[in-house]
Amino acid sequence: MKIYIENRRFDLTDPSVNLLEACLSLGFDVPYFCWHPVLRSVGACRQCAVKVFKDEADTRGRIVMSCMTAPAEGMRVSVNDDEAREFRAKVIEWLMLNHPHDCPICDEGGECHLQDVTVMAGHVRRQSRFPKRTHRNQDLGPLVNHEMNRCIQCYRCVRFYADYAGGRDVGVQGCHDGVYFGRPSPGPLESEFSGxxxxxCPTGVFTDKSLKRHYTRKWDLQTAPSVCVHCGLGCNTFPGQRYGTLRRVRTRYHREVNGYFLCDRGRYGYEFVNSPRRILQALLRQGDNALAQVSAEEAIRLAKSLLSSGKCIGLGSPRATLESNFALRTLVSPSRFFHPLAVSQHLLSGSSLSLLRRFPLASLRDVSQSTAVFLLGEDVSNTAPLLALALRQAAVRAPRLAKAALLKIPAWHEAALRTAVQEEKGPFFLAATGPTRLDDLAAAPYRAAPGDLAALGFAVAHALDPAAPAVPNLPPAAAELAERIAASLKSAAAPLIVSGPSCGSEALLHAAANVAAALGKTNPQARLCLTAPECNSVGLALLPGGNLADVLRALRDGSADTLIVLESDLYRHADAALVDEIFTAAKHVIVIDSLANATTARAELVLPAATFAESSGTLVNNEGRAQRSYAVCPPKAPVQESWRWLTALTPNVSWPRWEDILAAMAVSSGDFRDVTTLGPAADFRLVGQKIPRQPHRYSGRTAMTAHIDVREPAPAADLDTPLAFSMEGSPLNPPGPLIPRYWSPRWNSDQGVHKFQIEVAGPLQGGDPGKRIIEPSSEPAGYFAPTPPASEGDGEILFTPAWHVFGSEELSVHSPGIAELAPRPYVALGPVDAGRLGVRDGAPVTVTLAGRTLALPARILEAIPPGAAALPAALADLPFFSLPARGSVSLAAPAAPEGRP
Amino acid sequence: MLSILRTIWTVFRHGFARRFTVQYPEQKRTYSPRWRGRIILSRDPDGQERCVACHLCSAVCPVDCIAIQAAEGPDGRRYPEFFRINFSRCIFCGFCEEACPTCAIQLTPDAEMAEPIRQSLVYEKEDLLISGPGKVPGYNFYRRAGLEIAGQAKGEGENQKPPVDPKTLLP
Structure with missing residues (x-):
């Protein structure tokens, strides 16, 4: 389709976009507020006015809102027409009538879309003399700050929070020029996407509260392309650093992974990097006493002498980079490389990897574009939050597609589509062990114990393909549901099955595999999506090794006596008794980690590891996508990347630069052959220059360290990457994997991301970052046989893990905001069991599980099935339990009344 | 010959001309108030720090000699946790004063800043803050910003309406 903009001819490759998107993609700066590349058009702000002419002879034209106009063949458009410009300047003047004069103390200042558009639209002088309206603010919890005076009523916040992310506690109140966006009453925002x-928000109504505590302008932040370490999805981020501490994290666009959004755990979990628990020196245990500081050289010498026996085994880490795990495996030899996982978790990790190798996998973009979803057992809102956001879009996709086709509504016309679709949902089937935040999407969520969920999955597979094994003794309700699910998945164009290891049930993974296999036989568009527990769980699984029980065996039979633990707290991965036994059996324990934890407390020698912010490395996400995360700032010696510590201990190996270890990895295994090409090589230059991590407006260069020494230090050299730790370098847009921030002339805010995309919401210029290193096999997948539900222990109640987006992840809980939102330990019971035991909500109960007795407050949740209970998983205040397991709950003996004999 | 005599006469006459140089430092000149000399941080008419740590002076500084860290007090006012100017780098261009939205940073007619040790040219906030409003007597940013601070609730600033009640639907 050809259109003319400013009398220049352009050929639109994709005519399904609106005129605004077309103009932006073609490089014209059209101001806008309410339009968003994902939230699309509602035509509320009137800012994106352009002039459209009938034909060449038409000199008058008419003003249209470009976001609400579909491009037509031969259309003639003028963005810079005088009347259109004047119209836009007037609109921004109206919008600014009540905007306060507080940019100097506004956290959005310097990256404010409203500032950008005001300048772009040409409104420079305020003419109104009348008083400005004011609003009272709300306390929205520890993550988001509220300043309603600044609101320009674009409605983007509710459209994202309520319409897109399914939040229920932010809405519009009031009327006319007093419209108010907030909660019904002050309190923490409930959605895990509130950040x-x-x-x-195009202006500063909602700002980052964690940033406020150590506020820094965007132009003062040193940033680099990074990957989130707080779950297995591998969302792309821009962490920002100033004066040696990490200040904030912003979304880095990746079309296939996180798109334009991040979850709150990813956005606010970064503060562990600044935690007082950071290990900043090499530490050596003095006899039985506390750890004392030693120099890096001394630490390496000591570590070498501890390793000289040759009987050393290494424990890798699901949250360390591929490079660090590989370096450890090289140091200890592959046969002595182990995973820091209990038997059950190790089994799940292996099963997940074998499924990833067998089935076509869904990226988050594929997830959001699927038309029927079967979510089997995984509480994705808490284990992989952005997957939940993608699933929410999938749930409304089928009716939206149908209505759009029926009523001929273009896909970008959000206002019309939402009105047409209303609350209608597509086929979305949810089977879970307890309540989830996606319950509102499913017509009737199915709740059962993990074994019964697996049985449902196997039954669905059998209903899809009779060749799949049937499930004996299935309850009639489940059988009927299985038939319905199967029929729905079969008729869908793009069906999706989502599962994961968080229930602790291998049968569940097998059931998901059977459904994927049965669907894959007839529909090549069928996709499987599995979550991964940690940021590099899949990467660790690609380096095979035994589990913690094997470690204990090796230590006991004398084939090993020294342990190197890489970036993992073993007490979070296995029963404390087992870990204690391992540490008692090991003669020497060396731990490399960044934060002090229970495992470093057992170490003889602790080496300080760099966090994600200080190290460049490769992480493999839940769909086998290997992505590079670049260091934001250099580590402060003696802190260094774990792989550098390990390389220093390895004889006959010299990997001085990142590229050297990547090259060694690439030849070590077929899985890693692509790791050297995930991003441009270290010698990549943009017009002969490196890419600066600091913006060209970076301030304070000659004063920030002047109080220590008036002479400025030279910027740290970066031999590993094409990025530089300075403001010197090429001002041009770097290729996708190396973009350190979004900025381009006139676009100071992150809205300028379209300047880095080939087209609006399209791939990044110069290629999307990362590459899938696991490809599905072309062989037809076989079926697993249904296994009877296995659960350990005996007792009347089956405990299942309840994951929490805030609290269940090891590193993010060291952020004050996340810690505030993390739940206190509890046990959740269904109403049936609570009634039987006579437990009221909040009452103290005694839980007996795996030989331990815990006193916990009870929560009564409608969605917990009879005979089951949920225990928060991986909470810092609770010991590790291998769940699901059987145990018992009893009402705690009431405390003796005080003051009476 | 004549030109030599004329030169001698001119030089002789200059011996009695009005002198433009003064015996500095015993004698001192008065500079214009617009003189761009030593930088100070001024205070509000009510005695509070004017600087709100907006980072505009540091951003505009061509030699990047201003380093600031913003902080917020319990009274809701932003202030610089530290405000450091490295005068050994400063070129006294006055851009910081032009950029300052709260009239906090001002250049003063004081040129006597020479130091034998370069390190002594690093000024911290305590060295920069003066006790008055400097060249701009009346301006008080927080009266106009619409922000809630201790002693000034929403809508109590200049040219502001009282806060909207979002629960009412009256026109």
Missing amino acids: NLVEV
Whole structure:
């Protein structure tokens, strides 16, 4: 389709976009507020006015809102027409009538879309003399700050929070010029995506509260392309650093992974990097006493002498980079490389990897574009939050597609589509062990114990393909549901099955595999999506090794006596008794980690590891996508990347630069052959220059360290990457994997991301970052046989893990905001069991599980099935339990009344 | 010959001309108030720090000699946790004063800043803050910003309406 903009001819490759998107993609700066590349058009702000002419002879034209106009063949458009410009300047003047004069103390200042558009639209002088309206603010919890005076009523916040992310506690109140966006009453925002309001809001109504505590302007932040370490999805981020501490994290666009959004755990979990628990020196245990500081050289000498026996085994880490795990495996030899996982978790990790190798996998973009979803057992809102956001879009996709086709509504016309679709949902089937935040999407969520969920999955597979094994003794209700699910998945164009290891049930993974296999026989568009527990769980699984029980065996039979633990707290991965036995059996324990934890407390020698912010490395996400995360700042010696510590201990190996270890990895295994090409090589230059991590407006260069020494230090050299730790370098847009921030002339805010995309919401210029290193096999997948539900222990109640987006992840709980939102330990019971035991909500109960007795407050949740209970998983205040397991709950003996004999 | 005599006469006459140089430092000149000399941080008419740590002076500084860290007090006011100017780098261009939205940073007619040790040219906030409003007597940023601070609730600033009640639907 050809259109003319400013009398220049352009050929639109994709005519399904609106005129605004077309103009932006073609490089024209059209101001806008309410339009968003994901939230699309509602035509509320009137800012994107352009002039459209009938034909060449038409000199008058008419003003249209470009976001609400579909491009037509031969259309003639003028963005810079005088009347259109004047119209836009007037609109921004109206919008600014009540905007306060507080940019100097506004956290959005310097990256404010409203500032950008005001300048772009040409409104420079305020003419109104009348008083400005004011609003009272709300306390929205520890993550988001609220300043309603600044609101320009674009409605983006509610459209994201309520319409897109399914939040229920932010809405519109009031009327006319007093419209108010907030909660019904002050209180923490409930949605786990609330942090996106900071980026979605075009001005400073919603700002980052964690940033406020150590506020820094965007132009003062040293940033680099990074990957989130707080779950297995591998969302792309821009962490920002100033004066040696990490200040904030913003979304880095990746079309296939996180798109334009991040979850709150990813956005606010970064503060562990600044934690007082950071290990900043090499530490040596003095006899039985506390750890004392030693120099890096001394630490390496000591470690070498501890390793000289040759009987050393290494424990890798699911949250360390591929490079660090590989370096450890090289140091200890592959046969002595182990995973820091209990038997059950190790089994799940292996099963997940074998499924990833067998089935076509869904990226988050594929997830959001599927038309029927079967979510089997995984509480994705808490284990992989952005997957939940993608699933929410999938749930409404089928009716939207149908209505759009029926009523001929273009896909970008959000206002019309939402009105047409209303609350209608597509086929979305949810089977879970307890309540989830996606319950509102499913017509009737199915709740059962993990074994019964697996049985449902196997039954669905059998209903899809009779060749799949049937399930004996299935309850009639489940059998009927299985038939319905199978029929729905079969008729869908793009069906999706989502599962994961968080229930602790291998049968569940096998059931998901059977459904994927049965669907894959007839529909090549069928996709499987599995979550991964940690940021590099899949990467660790690609380096095979035994589990913690094997470690204990090796230590006991004398084939090993020294342990190197890489970036993992073993007490989070296995029963404390087992870990204690391992540490008692090991003669020497060396731990490499960044934060002090229970495992470093057992170490003889602790080496300080760099966090994600200080190290460049490769992480493999839940769909086998290997992505590079670049260091934001250099580590402060003696802290260094774990792989550098390990390389220093390895004889006959010299990997001085990142590229050297990547090259060694690439030849070590077929899985890693692509790791050297995930991003441009270290010698990549943009017009002969490196890419600066600091923006060209970076301030304070000659004063920030002047109080220590008036002479400025030279910027740290970066031999590993094409990025530089300075403001010197090429001002041009770097290729996708190396973009350190979004900025281009006139676009100071992150809205300028389209300047880095080939087209609006399209791939990044110069290629999307990362590459899938696991490809599905072309062989037809076989079926697993249904296994009877296995659960350990005996007792009347089956305990299943309840994951929490805030609290269940090891590193993010060291952020004050996340810690505040993390739940206190509890046990959740269904109403049936609570009634039987006579437990009221909040009452103290005694839990007996795996030989331990815990006193916990009870929560009564409608969605917990009879005979089951949920125990928060991986909470810092609770010991590790291998769940699901059987145990018992009893009402705690009431405390003796005080003051009476 | 004549030109030599004329030169001698001119030089002789200059011996009695009005002198433009003064015996510095015993004698001192008065500079214009617009003189761009030593930088100070001024205070509000009510005695509070004017600087709100907006980072505009540091951003505009061509030699990047201003380093600031913002902080917020319990009274809701932003202030610089530290405000450091490295005068050994400063070129006294006055851009910081032009950029300052709260009239906090001002250049003063004081040129006597020479130091034998370069390190002594690093000024911290305590060295920069003066006790008055400097060249701009009346301006008080927080009266106009619409922000809630201790002693000034929403809508109590200049040219502001009282806060909207979002629960009412009256026109």
